[in-house]
Amino acid sequence: MNALEIRGLTKRFGGLVAVDSLDLVLPEGGLVGLIGPNGAGKTTVFNLVSGLYPPDAGSILVRDHDLAGHPPHEVARHGIARTFQNIRLFGSLTALDNVRVGAHMVCGGSYLSAILGGRQSRDLDRRTREQAMQVLHDIGIERYANELASSLPYGVQRKLEIARALASSPSVLLLDEPACGMNPQETAELRDLVSRLLQEWKLSILLIEHDMRFVMGICQTIYVLDYGKTIACGPPEAIRNDPAVIEAYLGDAVH
Amino acid sequence: MDLARILRFAAVITLLLALQALFASGLVNPYYIRVLILCCFSVMLAVSLNIIIGYAGQFSIGHAGFYAVGAYTAGAFTVYAGPPIRQALPLDRLPGWLEGTAFLMAAICVGTLFAALAGLAVGLPSLRLRGDYLAIATLGFGEMIRVVIQNVEAVGGPRGFSGIPIYSSFFWASLFAVAIVWIARNLARSRHGRALLAIREDETAASVLGVNVTKHKVAAFVLSSALAGCAGALYAHYEGYLEPRSFDFIRSIEIIIMVVIGGMGSTTGAVIAAVILTLIPELLRGLAEYRMVIYSALLVLFMLVRPQGLFGTWELSWETLRTRWEKRLERP
Amino acid sequence: MQEFLQQLVNGLVWGSAYALIALGYTMVYGILRLINFAHGDVYMMGAYSALFISGWLTAAGAPVAHSPVWAMVAMLGAMAAAGLLGFFIERLAYRPLRTAPRLTLLITAIGVSLFLQNIAQLAFGSEPRSFPELIASSTILQVGSVTLSNQQAIIIAVSVILALALQVIVHRTSIGRAMRAVSYDREAAALMGISVNRVISFTFVLGSALAAAAATLIALNNPLVTPTMGVQPGLKAFVAAVLGGIGNIYGAMAGGLVMGVAEVMIVGYGSSGYRDGIVFAILIIVLLVRPTGLFGSPVTERA
Numbered sequence: 001m002n003a004l005e006i007r008g009l010t011k012r013f014g015g016l017v018a019v020d021s022l023d024l025v026l027p028e029g030g031l032v033g034l035i036g037p038n039g040a041g042k043t044t045v046f047n048l049v050s051g052l053y054p055p056d057a058g059s060i061l062v063r064d065h066d067l068a069g070h071p072p073h074e075v076a077r078h079g080i081a082r083t084f085q086n087i088r089l090f091g092s093l094t095a096l097d098n099v100r101v102g103a104h105m106v107c108g109g110s111y112l113s114a115i116l117g118g119r120q121s122r123d124l125d126r127r128t129r130e131q132a133m134q135v136l137h138d139i140g141i142e143r144y145a146n147e148l149a150s151s152l153p154y155g156v157q158r159k160l161e162i163a164r165a166l167a168s169s170p171s172v173l174l175l176d177e178p179a180c181g182m183n184p185q186e187t188a189e190l191r192d193l194v195s196r197l198l199q200e201w202k203l204s205i206l207l208i209e210h211d212m213r214f215v216m217g218i219c220q221t222i223y224v225l226d227y228g229k230t231i232a233c234g235p236p237e238a239i240r241n242d243p244a245v246i247e248a249y250l251g252d253a254v255h
Numbered sequence: 256m257d258l259a260r261i262l263r264f265a266a267v268i269t270l271l272l273a274l275q276a277l278f279a280s281g282l283v284n285p286y287y288i289r290v291l292i293l294c295c296f297s298v299m300l301a302v303s304l305n306i307i308i309g310y311a312g313q314f315s316i317g318h319a320g321f322y323a324v325g326a327y328t329a330g331a332f333t334v335y336a337g338p339p340i341r342q343a344l345p346l347d348r349l350p351g352w353l354e355g356t357a358f359l360m361a362a363i364c365v366g367t368l369f370a371a372l373a374g375l376a377v378g379l380p381s382l383r384l385r386g387d388y389l390a391i392a393t394l395g396f397g398e399m400i401r402v403v404i405q406n407v408e409a410v411g412g413p414r415g416f417s418g419i420p421i422y423s424s425f426f427w428a429s430l431f432a433v434a435i436v437w438i439a440r441n442l443a444r445s446r447h448g449r450a451l452l453a454i455r456e457d458e459t460a461a462s463v464l465g466v467n468v469t470k471h472k473v474a475a476f477v478l479s480s481a482l483a484g485c486a487g488a489l490y491a492h493y494e495g496y497l498e499p500r501s502f503d504f505i506r507s508i509e510i511i512i513m514v515v516i517g518g519m520g521s522t523t524g525a526v527i528a529a530v531i532l533t534l535i536p537e538l539l540r541g542l543a544e545y546r547m548v549i550y551s552a553l554l555v556l557f558m559l560v561r562p563q564g565l566f567g568t569w570e571l572s573w574e575t576l577r578t579r580w581e582k583r584l585e586r587p
Numbered sequence: 588m589q590e591f592l593q594q595l596v597n598g599l600v601w602g603s604a605y606a607l608i609a610l611g612y613t614m615v616y617g618i619l620r621l622i623n624f625a626h627g628d629v630y631m632m633g634a635y636s637a638l639f640i641s642g643w644l645t646a647a648g649a650p651v652a653h654s655p656v657w658a659m660v661a662m663l664g665a666m667a668a669a670g671l672l673g674f675f676i677e678r679l680a681y682r683p684l685r686t687a688p689r690l691t692l693l694i695t696a697i698g699v700s701l702f703l704q705n706i707a708q709l710a711f712g713s714e715p716r717s718f719p720e721l722i723a724s725s726t727i728l729q730v731g732s733v734t735l736s737n738q739q740a741i742i743i744a745v746s747v748i749l750a751l752a753l754q755v756i757v758h759r760t761s762i763g764r765a766m767r768a769v770s771y772d773r774e775a776a777a778l779m780g781i782s783v784n785r786v787i788s789f790t791f792v793l794g795s796a797l798a799a800a801a802a803t804l805i806a807l808n809n810p811l812v813t814p815t816m817g818v819q820p821g822l823k824a825f826v827a828a829v830l831g832g833i834g835n836i837y838g839a840m841a842g843g844l845v846m847g848v849a850e851v852m853i854v855g856y857g858s859s860g861y862r863d864g865i866v867f868a869i870l871i872i873v874l875l876v877r878p879t880g881l882f883g884s885p886v887t888e889r890a
Contacts, residue, residue, distance in 0.1 A: 050463045076465035090456035093449075100446070101453040105465035107446050111474060114445030115438045119257075121445050128446065146578065168464055314690065380875050387622060391829055392874045395867035402864030413860075504822075508697055515694045544709055551701035555680055558695040562687040 002061075003028045003172050003204035004049070004080075009058035009068075011041075011048055011228075018044045020228040021058065024206075026172065031198055031205045033219035035212075035239075037248055040225040042208045043085055046174050049206075050082050051075035062172065077105060081170035083161045085177045085208070091150035095141065095160050098149050099132040102167030107131075132167060139163040139193070155186045162193070166201065173203050179211045187211065191218060216240065224248065267433055275426035288425060290537050295428035296490055297529035299435050301513035302522055303482035306439055308511065309520035310448060311475045312455025313382065314390040317397025318483055318510045323502035324373045324400060325484025327410050329366030330419040330491035333358055335409075337420070359422035363431075363488040370484020371477050373400070378476035382469065397507055405499040415498035423493035431489055435482050439522045442478070443570070451475050452520070516557060518564030523571040528564070592733045594855045595848060600739045600808065602847020603746035607801035608824030609831070609839035609846075610753060611794025617770040617834035618790050620689060624696040625676060626798060627821015628703035629669050633799025634718075634812045635711060637665035641719050655741070658721040662745075662803040666796035673795025674788055682784065707814035718810035721803075738807040749800055750840055753793070757836060762789055770834065819863070823850070826870045832880030841881065845869075 004026040011019040019041045026032045034042050047053045049060055051072035060067045062078045081102075090098050100107075107128040113121040136142040139159050144152055149160060158178060165173060175194075179187045191214065197203045209215045215222060216236040224232040224239060226248040232239055239245055278288045304318045337358060341347070346354050381392040410416040442448040450471050453461035462468050491497055513532050517524025535553070539546040569575065608630055615623045641661040649657050680699050684692050728735040757763040768776040769786045777783045805820075806812070827846040831838025846866065853865040873880060 052459060052463070071467075072459075072462035073465050073467040076463055082463055084460065088457050088460040090453050090460065092456060093452055097449060097452070101449050101461065101466070102464050104446050104450055104453075109446055111447055114447045115442045115478065117437070117441035117444075121441070124446070125444055164464065381871075384874060384878055387616075387620070387833075388829075388874055388878050390622070391826075392871055395826075395870040395874070398867045399864055399871070402861060402867070406858070406860045406864075512694055512697070515690060519690070547705040548702065548709055551698050551705055554698035555695055555702060558687075558691055558698060559680070559683050562684060562691040 001028050001063075002026060003030065004206065005061040006045075006049070007059045007061070009045070009048060009060065010056045011044055011053060012056050017228050019048065019055075022225075022228075022230060024223055024230075026204050026206050029198065029202060029204055030221070031194070031207065031219050033215040033222040034206060034208045034225060035210070035215055035222060036225035036231075040248075041228040042225055043176060044228075045225070046082060046176055046206075046208065049075070049174060050080060076168060076170075079169070079171035080174065081165035081168050081172070082174035083158075083165055083176055083178060085180065087157050087161050089149040089157055089161055089164070091148070093149060094146050095136065095149055095152065095156075095163075096129070096132055096145040098160060098164050099135050099167045100128050102135075102164035103128045103131055104168070106167075106169050135163050135167050136160075139166070155182060155189075158182065158186075158190070159193070162197075166197075171202075171204065173197065173205045175205060175207045175209075177208055177210060179209055179214050187214060190214075194218060268430070271426050271429050271433075274429070275424060278425050290534065292425050292428045292493065294530045294533045295425075295432040296486055296493075297510075297513060297533040298432045298526050299486035299489075300483060300510045301517065301525040301529035302432075302435050302439050303479050303486065304510050305514045305517070305520070305522060305525040306442065306451075306482070307475050307479040308514050309518075309522075309525070310443065310451040310455065311472055312451075313472060313476070314386065315393040315476070315479075316390050316504060316507050316511065317377065317393035317395075317400070318479075319502045319504065319506035320377075320397030320400035321370045321373055321480035321483040322487040322490070322506070323404060323497075323499070324480075325366035325370040325487025326491040326497050326502070327404055327416065327487075328369040328484075329362035329488030330416055330497055331410055332362050332365040333420055333422075333492065334416075334418060355420070355422040358420070359427065359489075359492055362422070362492060363485055366488030366491070367481045367485040370487065371481035373484075374477040374480025375473065378473045378480070382472045382476060394504055394507070398504055401499050401502050404502070410497075413499060415496060417496045419491050419495045419497070421492060421495045423489045428489055428493060431485060435485070436522060436526060438478075438482070440570075440572075443522065447471065447474070455520070512554065516554075516564055518566035518569065521564070521566040521570055523569070524564055524566035527566070589732045590855070592730075594851050596733065596735055596739065598848030598851035599844060600742050600847070601851060602844035603743050604801045604805050604843075605820065605824045605827050605846050606840040606843025607746055607749060607797045607804070608820060609827040609843045610750070610836060611798050612825050612828040613831070613833055613836060613839040614766075614790050614794045616828065618766065618773075618787055619681070619692070621681070621692050621696060622825065623794075624693070624821075625699040625703060626794065627817035627819075627824070628700045628707075629673055629676070629795045629817070630798040630802050630821060630824075631707060631812075631814065631817030632672055632703060633665045633669040633795070634802035634806055634816060635707065635716075636668035636799060637661045637803040637806060638716060638718055638812050640664040640668075641721060645719060655722055658803075658807075661721065662800055665799040665803050669799030669802075670792040670796040673791040676795075677788055677791040682787075704814050704817070711814065713814060715811040715813045718806040718812060720810070721807055742804045742807060745800065745804055749797060753797070753836065756793070762786065766790060823866050826866055829870060830873050830880055832882040835880065835882045838880055838882035 002025050006022055006024040009019055009022040022045060034045065036042055048055045051070050051074065054069045058068060062080065065078055067075050067078055090101060107124050109121050109124045133142060133145060136145055139162060141156050141159050141163065144156055149157065152160060179190055182190060194205065197205060207219065219236060221234065222236055222239045223230055224245045231244045231248055232242045277283060300318060300322060307313050307315050377393065377396045381389060381396065384392055404410060405413045450461065450466045453466055454468055454471060458468050513528045514525055516532065517528030536546060536550055539549055542549065611626050612623060615621055644657055644661065676699055680695050681692060684695060722738060722741065725737050726734045727737045727740055757766060765781045765786045768779065768781055769783055773783055823846055824843065827842035828839045830845060831842030849865055849869055850862060854862050
């Protein structure tokens with residue numbers, strides 16, 4: 001069974017076809033990379049899958065539900081979580097509260113009980129607090145729990161964004177350039193973290209990344225996008241030697 | 256309900272009742288009591304507006320409109336529905352204060368409900384707008400509400416609405432002020448409150464985490480309007496007289512100023528700023544015509560010196576006090 | 588029909604004054620993203636300046652009442668005074684907050700507005716003062732029963748001239764180019780060597796001067812001057828700016844005219860009780876149907 005299946009996904013901005021009938025399969029427990037030159041449409045794919053843009057055509061299947069055109073909060077309810085290329089944390093909330101917002105869907109509790117400060121609401125509050133601390137602990141950043149998100153070091157912010165996504169108990173995680181701006185040591189840590197997400201959290205991960213060594217090292221399947229079209233798709237070693245991919249990255253200079 | 260909460264609730268009621276008894280005894284200058292009650296109304300308005308501006312980050316300049324809806328509908332209820340209800344029910348067997356209280360509670364329900372409906376009617380269409388456009392739209396709706404009231408003869412039109420029975424008192428005003436602060440604080444500590452903060456910080460990020468942005472914004476707007484309406488109902492039965500001019504956009508702006516000076520998002524700040532800003536014009540009364548000049552100059556100076564407001568987003572609670580204390584202990 | 592045309596003429600007269608005030612709102616918003624609440628009060632101060640200048644001129648023996656030249660002097664003087672006021676408001680109250688949250692700036696603008704109203708009340712008293720008659724009224728055009736007075740003609744003509752002059756400044760001069768650059772991207776403009784502060788100051792001076800011109804023109808027709816006279820026209824001109832697409836100069840002019848005509852029509856044909864209401868009804872409809880105004884370019888936000 002596939003965790004996520006994209007069929008014929010298309011998005012146009014005016015005359016520009018940003019994503020052109022993309023087909024992509026993310027198997028259960030799989031790690032799929034999405035690469036391509038700048039402006040190839042990778043982040044647009046993420047925005048389409050997470051519901052931020054309505055697609056012009058195509059379907060996005062998650063467990064037999066077609067999520068194409070659904071608003072983001074409904075997509076999230078089907079177990080899809082994501083991070084952003086330019087980290088989008090809730091800057092003036094603490095790291096802990098960022099993660100608690102991530103747990104918004106799973107913690108329940110009615111509005112009325114919330115404003116009347118009922119026991120149910122307070123218990124839930126305590127429980128989500130503990131759960132959020134646990135997630136921070138698992139990611140290894142629990143000592144930053146009470147710091148404001150905007151004041152955290154860059155690498156921690158990246159991890160916090162992942163922690164926040166995890167708190168929503170997703171089955172599919174979309175990571176948009178998680179290694180961007182990281183030093184080699186942080187990248188190595190991130191690689192470990194991604195492996196743990198696959199093994200311990202049983203997630204299926206779709207990953208956009210520019211760091212080729214990172215992508216080639218961990219992905220099982222790689223899709224290469226250029227001008228919105230898939231120009232290659234396959235295991236890392238095949239992609240590495242694909243002439244179309246080399247041309248897309250290096251341009252005509254190769255010939 | 257656990258015992259500690261019941262005790263705390265009882266303590267608050269007892270304290271407010273004791274103060275009410277003191278004030279009723281005539282030992283305290285009525286002017287001071289009046290100023291204190293006005294502070295309660297300011298607190299209710301500032302704290303309720305802070306839910307939409309401070310928590311959800313949606314800038315509304317129409318709060319006085321919802322205050323007006325609450326005040327006028329509640330006033331109209333007691334004036335027009337009061338006599339038939341009295342005829343239909345044997346209320347005269349009740350002691351006078353109980354009858355008044357019953358009517359006050361019913362009027363508060365009416366005012367709160369209508370203000371909530373008005374909030375829904377305004378919030379649904381306008382919360383699609385962002386930032387300045389939302390501000391302008393709410394300003395427009397607020398003024399529309401006032402203009403409509405001005406043209407309804409049954410509530411006095413531009414002359415004002417008089418003859419509303421006076422059922423409210425220091426006790427009720429202060430009790431509801433405390434209740435509204437309590438509601439705002441509970442909201443802030445719940446997942447719904449955190450969802451609002453997330454929307455304030457980054458709508459897109461909040462939405463991909465499963466927060467239904469529109470629903471939460473509208474809910475916050477309705478809650479905020481309903482609480483303003485509750486304040487309005489109390490005000491109508493405190494003054495006994497309403498005039499449209501006291502609900503114009505200047506009034507909305509006064510409430511915003513309280514929220515901003517208190518520090519947006521801080522209920523503690525909203526309470527303190529509401530009290531201070533209600534007291535300042537009273538304290539400056541001796542300066543006669545210089546009063547408003549000084550008030551406005553102080554406002555500008557304050558914004559220049561402390562743009563984040565008195566408290567930023569800091570909140571007074573046992574938790575924050577403890578964290579601060581622990582930090583102090585950690586330092587050698 | 589003739590009554591309708593007469594109302595239209597009256598509406599255009601009011602509308603051209605609203606347009607002049609709206610220009611100030613729209614320019615400042617374009618550059619600072621600030622709803623300058625004090626603008627209506629700069630208009631009020633402009634009216635007082637014109638009042639005092641014509642008073643002094645009369646005292647000095649100038650034949651103010653019947654010479655358009657002296658009326659012009661009064662207007663230019665008021666424009667200069669208001670321009671200076673606008674300069675100082677920006678310099679003292681807004682510039683220190685250049686990096687502060689926008690809401691802080693907005694509250695400061697409200698504070699400045701209250702300050703100007705109250706200082707005017709203190710200095711000039713709260714009872715209305717009456718303008719001397721700058722230009723004696725006469726009918727210069729009559730078609731059927733539709734009349735156009737010389738005052739109305741002057742209001743429209745001067746408004747048109749000032750609006751055209753503004754167009755020339757914005758599109759044909761280097762400071763105008765700098766203004767457009769700053770409103771497009773302040774940081775990039777600064778990197779290109781544009782003195783952003785000077786451009787902002789200039790914008791305030793320009794906008795305030797136009798408001799004072801509007802005040803003098805309105806005084807021809809409607810000679811009462813009070814400390815709170817700026818509030819309602821300010822609000823309406825602001826709505827006009829939003830109507831036209833805030834930040835857009837043509838839009839502000841068109842919005843002003845629409846606003847003036849709509850208001851006069853509602854008073855003429857509907858109920859004067861809803862005079863203020865109609866303005867906001869239009870505003871809300873426009874915002875909900877086309878939030879960027881009639882002429883504004885749609886603002887898209889990247890996810």
